[in-house]
Amino acid sequence: MTLWAAHTHAAGCFYVTPRLVLDSAEPGSGKTRVLELLNLLCRNPEMTISASTAALFRLINEKPHTILFDEVDAIFNPKASGNYEDLRALLNSGYKRGATVARCVGDAKAMTVQRFPVFSPVALAGLAGNMPPTITTRAVTIHMRRRAPGETVEPFREKFAERIAAPIREHLAAWVADVAQDLADAEPKMPAGVVDRPAEVWEALLAVADAAGGQWPDTGRGACEYFVLSTASAPTFGTRLLADMRTLYAGRDRMPTVELLDALTALEEAPWADLGGKPLDARRLSRELGRYGVGPSPIRDADGRPTKGYTTYPTTGNVGLTDAWDRYLPAMSGYSGYSGYSAGQDGNRSESPSVTSVTPQDHVTDVAVTPLTAVTGLSRQVTDVTAVTDYSGHARPRAGEGAAA
Structure with a gap:
């Protein structure tokens, strides 16, 4: 999450900006809280619930933004009315630098074609099971769970959090500006077995980790191995x-x-x-x-x-x-x-x-292999990270309104 927030300040240095997906089996699991925290730390954040495709690409065309999209399960739910293929296509194509959408602008007598850039960092939050696979394959998916009895977190107060976050955001932006060329030239080494699309997704995050130094190169690659290699992808x-x-x-x-x-x-x-x-x-x-x-x-x-x-x-x-x-x-x-x-x-x-x-x-297959477990609407396209510890051996702190990110 930290690496993703940092990369938004340097998105222009990379060919790909990975999507961040936050999902959960039930509401009240902290997804919106994470978006609120990212809203304090990312570059030019725009937090929205139901922005239209036209509004989004005009917003991105105005200046670089980080789109924080909440309740997307209501949009991409097959039972919902309306056609959101244009929005899905925008989110897919905007994953790579240089992507544009062409639209006719002007009146009938002076109609011209204008290409709007759509390359932008995007975080999406919603209930598990409705996110299109074309988006999740371009994303790091973090599965969140409700806070259990006995688990406590500090109350979140935005006005106090903003005071703490403002200098962090400013220092982060200044640091990224200093290392921008290094980030643009970076070719981070991937963990063994991370290739093709997953390597593309993690390149920007590991480039930021390497530039930060200290614990970050190891921590970043540990996270990459977990999400790519240790977590089974949902079968089609x-x-x-x-x-x-x-x-x-x-x-x-x-x-x-x-x-x-x-x-x-x-x-x-x-x-x-x-x-x-x-x-x-x-x-x-x-x-x-x-x-x-x-x-x-x-x-x-x-x-x-x-x-x-x-x-x-x-x-x-x-x-x-x-x-x-x-x-x-x-x-x-x-x-x-x-x-x-x-x-x-x-x-x-x-x-x-x-x-x-x-x-x-x-030549026979292994008869001792356990069959795939059933895929339910609650387990589809999710990644459970609640049991993960950091690389100092300590449990990761919980964030948001009672859930682990």
Whole structure:
């Protein structure tokens, strides 16, 4: 949180400004309080609840702002009326420097196209479960919880907090101005395993940590490892399906569609038995897996009768489940993946010069792996940090109206 507040004073030095998401299972968990604290420390903060897309990009065009957006769950809730795709697109595109939205301005006789910059730091707060994944993948998500009985915090009084925060904010801005060139030139080293989009998200924060020195480089990288590597990301509908299938296929290289559907719908904590009032069927299964290049193939069942089913190995027009598991799921203990099989075996397996020929039963997934737990509306897109301690070994202090940030 400290690094994010500091980076807002130097956002122009970076190619990316990471989004900050504050969510919780229930109201009264301190999200608004955190925004109020950021409002005292960030550069040109603008705290809002229901600003329109047009208002936001005109505000950002006026001068650099830090947008602190509260109650966004009411906006992005699928049950809410209205189309907020423009707002979502603005928040997504404004993540990278140079992003603009084009609008026609002027009257009909002198209409011109004006490009409004939308690059700006943004913090979003709301109830868990409604934040679009296109935003959360560009964000550090902090899950907040209500204060438990026995946990106490000092009362928050804005007028007193402002007196304390004003000199901190001024010193922070002055320090950032002094190290601006170092921040612009920085190429911070990422913890092992932090690559691609997560590395992009954390680059500005770790650059600030390195410039600050002292405990900050280690503390910042410890936080990066926790949020990126130690916290499981919420599965999508498709990856949950792939993960459950990988568990069911343990030791097998093919399964008839009928048997597979029965096994999926029998999983107690999985959603497959009730998708909008009806169970997962063969057509829906084919459509969902088709996005990953996986399709049904002719196989033989346990009694040797011909049928249709899904194979772990590639066949004609089908990359095989193993390809999808390797590409879209985290690696399992004892499982390293494989490229495919040679032609000439059941299921019309395709042949490629780059494919290693192996026997299906020689390669199995780990049967001891625990299946994914159910994803509920309260656990979706959240990160629980309440048990984290700082790197001096002490519990982190609680902030806001009774919740840990």
